[in-house]
Amino acid sequence: MTATTTVEDVVGQPLGVYTRPRGGNGWRDWITTVDHKKIGILYGVAALFFFVVGGIEALLIRLQLATPNGTVLGADMYNQVFTMHGVTMIFLAAMPLSAAFANYLIPLQIGARDVALPRLNALSFWVFLAGGIVLNLSWVLGGAPDGGWFGYAPNTGIVFSPSPGMDFYALGLQMTGIASLVSSINLTVTILNMRAPGMTLFRMPVFTWMILVTQLLLVFAMPVIAVALFLLAFSRLFGARFFDPSVGGDALLWQHLFWIFGHPEVYILILPSFGIISEVIPTFSRKPIFGYPFMVFSGIAIGFMGWGVWAHHMFVSGIGPISVAAFSLSTMFIAVPTGVKILNWMATMWGGRIKFSAPMLFAVGVVSMFTIGGLSGVTHAISPADTQQTDTYYIVAHFHYVIFGGIIFGLFAGLYFWWPKVFGHQLSDLIGKVNFWVMLVGFNLTFGPMHVLGLQGMARRIDSYSPGFGFEFWNMVSTIGSFLIALSIAIFVVNVIRSAMKAKGQPPCGPDPWDARSLEWLTPNPTPVHDFDEIPVVESLDEFWHRKYGTDENGRVVRVASAEEVCQDGSAVGVHLPSPSFWPIVFAAGLPFIALGLIFNLWLTVPGGLLVVMAIYAWVFEPVDDPDAAHGDVSEVADTTEEAPVV
């Protein structure tokens, strides 16, 4: 029932009646893959799709608010759209796009051939996708969630939100939460347990470090939101009294649970982006990262302090003045490690020879735009000022400078930077630069004016406003800006399609298009299915760069080897890889039945439950490997092929 190393054992297992699918090609390959690279690509495609969906919702919001007394959506539809905009962008776009980078790059950056538990990796993607589909099914099955992404009780109760929307919210987010938890356990184990020889913790790239911190935050934050969502679901579906004030239910319990998850969530979102630009900026400055230990420790510090600031979302909620004071102070001081990072990035650039290719532009965009978000953050860390600003557009401006300016720009830097790694050709740098500038202008036009609107007293989540409060001009500017952002996304899509067409029939780009520094570039572009021909032995931070460059007697940097000489050529054969599996997608396919069954008809949970149970048992008793799928070199068994029946 568990890992074995010989063919006889596999054949001899009485319960090993399921055969594992072989590699194959076409769609079958994609739905059964356990390859971290393919799962990364699946994550990326799904996340970008949902990013466009959330973007369309954002444009609808901006159209509704472009003029006073807007009538584009109407109050009810507006509430659904802004709720789903937040849910989609955070849970279905930003988090999975980070997961895409983590999945694809982490094994490569630590010198491994896959993640620790490849089938769990596939499971996390399919469960995420199922959750995203369930959430969006609400549009056609009785109405989308209308209680805000933050879902404050008791407004989300069955009395105040009678449509099934909030049920979809509770159950759909529960599914994406399971996906995140599974993925975070997997990546944590991968980073701790699968590093190449010599890859000590303090030789890991900053990106890997930030992903490790992020995964640990997820490990501990996800169960808290899971409990909150269970309480909500049980209240709505089974009549539990958690949030019913008439019998003593506390209106603030949800808020505490939600923000104990919700604030670490902010760092879950931002740290991968910090990691990405910590790879991009040194590469394009042709200098090592300034203060690597400081960068790592500030990331860890943010991870720890992120747990002690949640109630700054609740300064006006009625918690006592002592709590307000304590959380006000802790929130102020979390700005310190963040500020250290900003200054270290600037110091990395200082004295460099900076090439302003598209990834670098986006990375500098993060440094500058995130700074604005961080500074406005300090202005409401001071809790008295927050009583004026909270739930106004000033906050909307603040967190979009953090999430869009800090995260989306960073993820785009990553997309442009690692595109050749993944697809074997570069995106057009010129179009990339246009993409950046249009996005930067559009972004600032959209969210800059919201600072003004917020200070003028425009409340959040209002579906319309009256003329006469001075809101008209800046709302119109903001709406125009939002369409510039949409244009910049269109430019990106054009860039992707055009670059792919140009690359067709051409040989892949060289192994090292950016003169990069970390281990993933040791493999050819695009990455071969087995990642490394042989597992590298690591001797320093920025291993790949140090293999290319040395210093002469004057201490000047000289090239000692060309990239072609250093890089592996991907020609190894017979590398044994984990076999694909059907069961992750079967497991995930059961969950939407259970969710819809809980909402509409309990009988539906039966086929859903059967699918899940079947998938678990089939998974556990699945032959660990298809022996025929080995490339002949049986001695080269990857660590990753062994899994015990842990469900």
Place this chain on the structure above:
Amino acid sequence: MSEAAATDHATTTGMSHNKLAMWVFLGSECLLFGALISTYLVYRGRFATGPAPGDIFDIPFTSVSSFVLLMSSLTMVLALSAIKRGDLRNNRIWLLTTALLGSLFIGGQVYEFTTFFREGLGYTTSPFSSAFFTLTGFHGVHVSIGILMLMSMFISSLRGSLRKEHSETVEIIGLYWHFVDIVWIFIFSVIYLVPSPTS
């Protein structure tokens, strides 16, 4: 993971992926139960017009069933030590005993729930009742999943596919089982041993 493989493919930490994954998962579970226990603590005094915790708890009964669950940790240890020695017969006996003790605990919980329900404490009676049933129910589901895993191992063993080299599987499921027991110690203390409000 077979022991041969474990020595051939040393991991960075020396611990197998599966075992490390279980440890990380249990870390996550701490927060799950932490949040549920916090919810209960907030709501233990909010019983509205329904029964108060101090009115209905039968502490001697629950103490006995708690003792049964704690004993199952001991039998789990015996099961693991048996399979490590290659003593498959004793391994089976102790796996089955552990599962039976777990089932006894679940049976006690079902009895307790039905008694409470008859005394007027439904799931929807008050914030206290919802929090109580949710917390203990979540724990009960965890025990039940553990029983399923134990029984799956027991059947595998009968079919001859759980052998000495699979002792780590028993160890990992044992980790889970011990965790569920330890959580119960906390839950039992918080719910039953801390003096409860009465109506």
Place this chain on the structure above:
Amino acid sequence: MIRKYLRTRGPTAVGLGVLTFLTGCAADAELDTLNPQGPSARSIDNLFDPVFYVAVVVFIFVFAGTFIIWWRFRDDHDDEEFPHQFHGDTRLELAWTIVPTLILVVISVFTLITLRGLNETEANAVTIEVGGTATQWEPEVVVVGQQWWWEFRYYLNGLDGVDLTDARHLPPADIVTANQMVIPAGEEIELSVTSRDVIHSFWIPALNGKKDAAPGRVHPWKLEADEPGVYFGQCTEFCGLSHSRMRMQVVAVTLDDFAAWVAEQLQPAAEPQAAAAQRGMEIYQSQCARCHVIDGFNDNDGADLVANAAPNLTHLMSRTTYAGGIFNMYEPDGSLDRTQLEAWLRNSPAEKPAYAEGRRGMPAMGLDEGQIDDVVAYLTTLGRAPSLDVIAATEVE
């Protein structure tokens, strides 16, 4: 160079530069947070302004730094030469850990001082006349939010012994009004903020920050207006369908005017004289009285609504807005805005989104035009219109 940079960098710089002054001097911005009209709001503003300028300085430092680096270290000759490879400087890094920490320590001291001030109360009793005898009143107002309007309750004998924990069943108050809170200017008013259904947030930006109104909880807060005037507010916690149409005003008046207002509000409704108004009263009794209350006519506790309350109409005409503060009762010349009021009585969900079928919000009553005229005739007997000044100052668009 910085100035040039700010100019070239376009929207960001413009956005923030403009922010500083535009928000302060927008001519017609009743919700402006940077235009304090009372001590609490002023103390917040006095804290926010310097922090904002510190943030601007840091912003300029980072942006200027980025631009200088950008310009000075750009690679314009594409060769293989590498710059000096330095890995860090512990002293420098310690410096830029410690300096921001010190700045934040200073800010936190002022934050704590301001926070303490905002949580201190020092309300003085004011003299008002109740039933012909002068009495001392601790200025306390109970603020109750519900979907989607605000209620203000005045207990003239003080709040001692008044149980506010269940907002759906509050003890009878001396004065109950809606959407417009009348207070004496120059006096600190203590608020007890609560809610009858979901969480709302009470916010009068010119007078103080906001405070959530949560069911089952009573949150203390305070207000003080320096001068008589009208101060606008908006519910700021998302509370469902008509969250954006849940507004309120604080009308601060002189102490004398306030005493007169109290005396007037204490009068129960009088029996209407005109025939139309009497017919309207009968319609009120059969239809409206299921939810609404008119002191001296029906004082049933509780309404056929989730929130268990609808606006008290005893002195409806003394209020210049209705339906959650979104419609004007009067034309600028002081005459009744009959068209709007009739539309509201005809089909209120069409005027303001609500879930009448879920007993949240006023349903369409199915009155015919004659009945509507009668009801308007009755409603206009309830209370006395305020002065033209107040009508002008409280006008909403």
